[in-house]
Amino acid sequence: MPLVELRNVHKRFGALEVLKGVSLSLEKGEIIAIIGRSGSGKSTMLRCVNGLENVQSGTIIVDGIEVTAPNANLNLLRQRAGMVFQSYNLFPHLSVERNVTLALRKVKKMSDADAREVARAMVEKVGLADKLHASPDELSGGQQQRVAIARSLAMQPTLMLLDEITSALDPELVGEVLRVLEGVAAEGMTMMLVTHEMNFAKNVADRVIFMHEGQIHEDGPARETLLEPRTAELRNFLSAVLH
Amino acid sequence: MTRAFSGADVIYLIEAARWTVALALVAIVGGGVLGLVVAVFRVAAFRPLNWLASGYVNLIQGTPLLGQLFIFFFGLPLFKIQVDPWVAASMALSLYSAAFLGEIWRGSLQSVSRRQWEAAAALGMPYGQQLLYVVLPQAIRISVAPTVGFLMQLVKDTSLTALIGFIELTRASQIITAATFAPLPVYGTAAVIYFVICFSLGRLSARLERRSHAAR
Numbered sequence: 001m002p003l004v005e006l007r008n009v010h011k012r013f014g015a016l017e018v019l020k021g022v023s024l025s026l027e028k029g030e031i032i033a034i035i036g037r038s039g040s041g042k043s044t045m046l047r048c049v050n051g052l053e054n055v056q057s058g059t060i061i062v063d064g065i066e067v068t069a070p071n072a073n074l075n076l077l078r079q080r081a082g083m084v085f086q087s088y089n090l091f092p093h094l095s096v097e098r099n100v101t102l103a104l105r106k107v108k109k110m111s112d113a114d115a116r117e118v119a120r121a122m123v124e125k126v127g128l129a130d131k132l133h134a135s136p137d138e139l140s141g142g143q144q145q146r147v148a149i150a151r152s153l154a155m156q157p158t159l160m161l162l163d164e165i166t167s168a169l170d171p172e173l174v175g176e177v178l179r180v181l182e183g184v185a186a187e188g189m190t191m192m193l194v195t196h197e198m199n200f201a202k203n204v205a206d207r208v209i210f211m212h213e214g215q216i217h218e219d220g221p222a223r224e225t226l227l228e229p230r231t232a233e234l235r236n237f238l239s240a241v242l243h
Numbered sequence: 244m245t246r247a248f249s250g251a252d253v254i255y256l257i258e259a260a261r262w263t264v265a266l267a268l269v270a271i272v273g274g275g276v277l278g279l280v281v282a283v284f285r286v287a288a289f290r291p292l293n294w295l296a297s298g299y300v301n302l303i304q305g306t307p308l309l310g311q312l313f314i315f316f317f318g319l320p321l322f323k324i325q326v327d328p329w330v331a332a333s334m335a336l337s338l339y340s341a342a343f344l345g346e347i348w349r350g351s352l353q354s355v356s357r358r359q360w361e362a363a364a365a366l367g368m369p370y371g372q373q374l375l376y377v378v379l380p381q382a383i384r385i386s387v388a389p390t391v392g393f394l395m396q397l398v399k400d401t402s403l404t405a406l407i408g409f410i411e412l413t414r415a416s417q418i419i420t421a422a423t424f425a426p427l428p429v430y431g432t433a434a435v436i437y438f439v440i441c442f443s444l445g446r447l448s449a450r451l452e453r454r455s456h457a458a459r
Binding site: 106 | 358359361362363364365366367368369372376377380381386
């Protein structure tokens with residue numbers, strides 16, 4: 001059984017149809033990079049997967065939970081499908097440590113000591129052990145995004161959804177975030193990442209999905225798909241982003 | 244016979260100021276509780292509640308406080324409900340504060356980015372936890388300065404209750420002025436007392452803000 005499955009998903013914002021029948025399945029351990037122009041529906045698709053957006057029709061199943069069911073337990077789903085956002089979205093009123101421990105304590109009902117133990121390990125993993133007690137506004141964008149990754153990883157998700165997580169960063173800070181991500185990938189985490197980093201997609205992802213006008217236009221092994229696009233749309237897109 | 248404005252009068256004014264403070268406190272508590280309801284109704288995902296709350300806010304913010312005081316003090320007896328000035332003043336000021344505090348708090352809640360809600364949701368936190376642990380602490384910090392600003396205003400607004408015969412600082416000043424014919428020293432003293440109360444509130448606000456920043 002695939003870990004993530006989308007069947008003929010349709011999503012509209014008012015009159016605008018953003019997803020026009022998207023079907024996709026993802027096995028455990030797989031890393032897929034989702035690419036495409038802005039407005040092609042890639043972020044929306046990701047947000048539908050953990051129920052941040054409702055769909056008009058179609059079915060989404062994640063780790064055995066039917067996300068699109070009216071009575072879906074979205075809170076349970078979101079513990080299993082961690083999400084990292086473009087704008088980091090750290091909680092500005094909490095220290096790095098508290099950012100990581102909050103959901104552990106309140107959602108997973110962990111004791112304060114255990115939660116702090118996990119937080120220390122996770123923050124160390126993203127290379128910010130010395131920032132454990134810093135406040136988010138004392139960190140650079142790259143550091144904040146690494147904390148956001150640590151916060152998400154701490155929940156021990158089975159799947160990570162990464163929504164353009166390097167797009168808001170200064171170019172010199174992108175590398176540190178991608179390195180953290182490579183480490184996570186190497187541990188076998190299943191990931192769906194919307195990205196504009198073609199090299200990262202080529203080297204780290206197993207599969208690339210090219211979205212175009214609300215549909216999956218190409219879907220194939222990462223390296224092949226990016227080096228030898230089958231359709232003119234992907235060729236045009238790649239030449240636009242690479243030059 | 245007039246007499247001179249003396250130290251005893253200052254004591255009398257300070258004692259009267261206790262009623263100013265008491266009235267303000269009642270309005271803060273009453274208005275605070277009701278203001279929370281107004282804020283929640285304003286943002287609730289149920290239209291009739293939104294309309295009810297915004298109608299209330301418009302009505303209160305769009306009419307003079309003095310008129311509201313008169314309605315309670317002179318209006319209720321028309322319905323055979325006898326109220327003394329203290330009750331009329333407490334009710335009117337509480338309802339008045341609720342509208343303003345409700346709006347301040349609604350604005351503070353809404354100024355916390357939708358992304359903060361989403362980030363909390365994405366960690367599996369249910370709505371109540373998103374509100375309690377992520378959004379409220381940020382909203383409270385935003386609301387401290389405007390809330391205290393309104394409370395200072397409220398302290399001074401209690402002076403209007405002198406007009407329905409409630410003996411607080413301003414009414415006491417009128418009484419002493421009538422006996423001493425020394426309006427300037429009397430009202431000057433009253434002004435100083437108002438200032439001390441409001442200034443203390445301002446200091447408290449600054450402390451609260453510093454503390455909430457230190458806690459980041």
